Amino acid sequence: MNKNKIIILISVIILAISGFFLFKANSKDNTPNAAITETSNGQSFVSSQASNGTENAEIKLTKDEVAKHSSADNCWTVIDGAVYDLTSFISRHPGGSEILRACGIDGTSLFKQRETSNGESIGSGTPHSSSAEGQLEEFKLGDLEG
Numbered sequence: 001m002n003k004n005k006i007i008i009l010i011s012v013i014i015l016a017i018s019g020f021f022l023f024k025a026n027s028k029d030n031t032p033n034a035a036i037t038e039t040s041n042g043q044s045f046v047s048s049q050a051s052n053g054t055e056n057a058e059i060k061l062t063k064d065e066v067a068k069h070s071s072a073d074n075c076w077t078v079i080d081g082a083v084y085d086l087t088s089f090i091s092r093h094p095g096g097s098e099i100l101r102a103c104g105i106d107g108t109s110l111f112k113q114r115e116t117s118n119g120e121s122i123g124s125g126t127p128h129s130s131s132a133e134g135q136l137e138e139f140k141l142g143d144l145e146g
C-alpha cells in the first residue's frame, strides 16, 4: 500500500468516526419531560424535568387555564403570547399591587404600556424598563395555545 492510499484510508476512518458522534448528538431525546398537574382544588402547577436546556419550550397553556390563576396567591398572566407565573414576584413588585390587575388575564398592555384594555393609564402610563422585561423570563411557564 503506498503512502497516498494510507492517508486516504485514515481520512475515511476519521470521517466515519466524526459522523457517528454527530449522529449521536443530534438524536438526543428532545422531549421536554414536563407535565401540568391539576390538584383537587382546581389549582394547576407545571413540573418540568427537562435536562437539555429547552426547558418548558413545548408547554402550551390555554386561556381557560390562565383564568384559573387570578388571585394574589396564585397569579398567572399572558404577555405577548407567553404565560408567566407572577405569584412569587407580587410582594417584590416595585409598582405595588397594580400588578394584580394582570392575574388570570392577558396582561400585555398592562405590562407593555402600563395601560388597561380600556385605555386607562396605570401609574406613569409608560412602558416598563428593559430591566423589568429582563426579569420576566424567570417566571415563564410556557406559551399560550393558539
Ligand code: HEM
Residues within 6 Å of the ligand: 077, 086, 089, 093, 094, 095, 096, 098, 099, 100, 101, 102, 107, 110, 111, 114, 122, 123, 124, 125, 126, 127, 128, 129, 130, 131, 132, 133, 135, 136
Ligand atoms: C402586568 C401588570 C403590571 C402592572 C399593571 C405594573 C405596574 C407598575 C407600576 C404602576 C409601576 C410604578 C412605576 C410607574 O408607574 O412607572 C411599576 C414598576 C415596575 N414594575 Fe411593574 N407592573 C406590572 C407587571 C410587572 C412585571 C411582570 C414585572 C417584572 C417581571 C414588573 C416590574 C416592574 C419594575 C422593575 C418596576 C420599576 C420601574 C420599571 O423598571 O419600569 N412589573 N409597575
